[in-house]
Amino acid sequence: MKRSEKGSVTIEATIVVSLVLILLFGCLGTLLTIFVDTQMEWAVQSASDEMNIIGIPFTDRTELLGELMRNKVIKQIANRSIDNFVEVHEVSLENVNGNAINMWEVSYDYKFVSFADNEKIHVPYKSGNENDGLKFETSTVYITTYGEKYHIDECFHLRKSKFPIDLDEAVKKGYEPCKNCHKNIESR
Numbered sequence: 706m707k708r709s710e711k712g713s714v715t716i717e718a719t720i721v722v723s724l725v726l727i728l729l730f731g732c733l734g735t736l737l738t739i740f741v742d743t744q745m746e747w748a749v750q751s752a753s754d755e756m757n758i759i760g761i762p763f764t765d766r767t768e769l770l771g772e773l774m775r776n777k778v779i780k781q782i783a784n785r786s787i788d789n790f791v792e793v794h795e796v797s798l799e800n801v802n803g804n805a806i807n808m809w810e811v812s813y814d815y816k817f818v819s820f821a822d823n824e825k826i827h828v829p830y831k832s833g834n835e836n837d838g839l840k841f842e843t844s845t846v847y848i849t850t851y852g853e854k855y856h857i858d859e860c861f862h863l864r865k866s867k868f869p870i871d872l873d874e875a876v877k878k879g880y881e882p883c884k885n886c887h888k889n890i891e892s893r
């Protein structure tokens with residue numbers, strides 16, 4: 706074998722190895738994307754189920770509902786140990802068909818290199834009816850012993866003290882929305 710032929714064999718081998726590596730990582734990336742998407746669907750569905758149990762009417766403060774749902778989704782993601790792979794982008798409640806169907810729209814980004822960089826999940830939200838006579842938990846926010854802000858359930862500011870209060874009551878007493886758990890509301 707001549708020197709030049711040996712050289713071309715090495716180049717060919719390099720190309721083949723590169724292609725195999727690209728395919729391998731491509732496959733792993735695709736598998737990871739499928740795995741993460743599946744886990745995300747379960748996470749969003751579970752979070753939505755929790756919201757359905759609370760049964761908050763759609764018309765009642767959709768921003769607050771969005772924040773509650775976002776916190777539940779983030780908790781579900783952590784429970785499923787996929788918080789290193791996804792970042793929740795936006796959580797919103799959409800009304801479809803007049804008042805007939807309410808849908809959650811949860812969009813998220815992948816934290817790893819993937820073919821798609823943004824994905825959306827839609828699940829129905831079974832809200833309660835204000836005329837049901839139930840005491841809806843929407844109107845419940847939480848205040849602390851010394852703080853001047855009100856929080857939604859699961860906010861980290863509620864580590865030391867946590868007292869439920871009706872939102873209207875909290876506003877009346879001069880409490881303001883917490884900047885951590887009411888981010889979306891603040892920016893509007």
Ligand SMILES: [Zn+2]
Nearest residue numbers: 856860883886
């Ligand atoms: Zn808070």
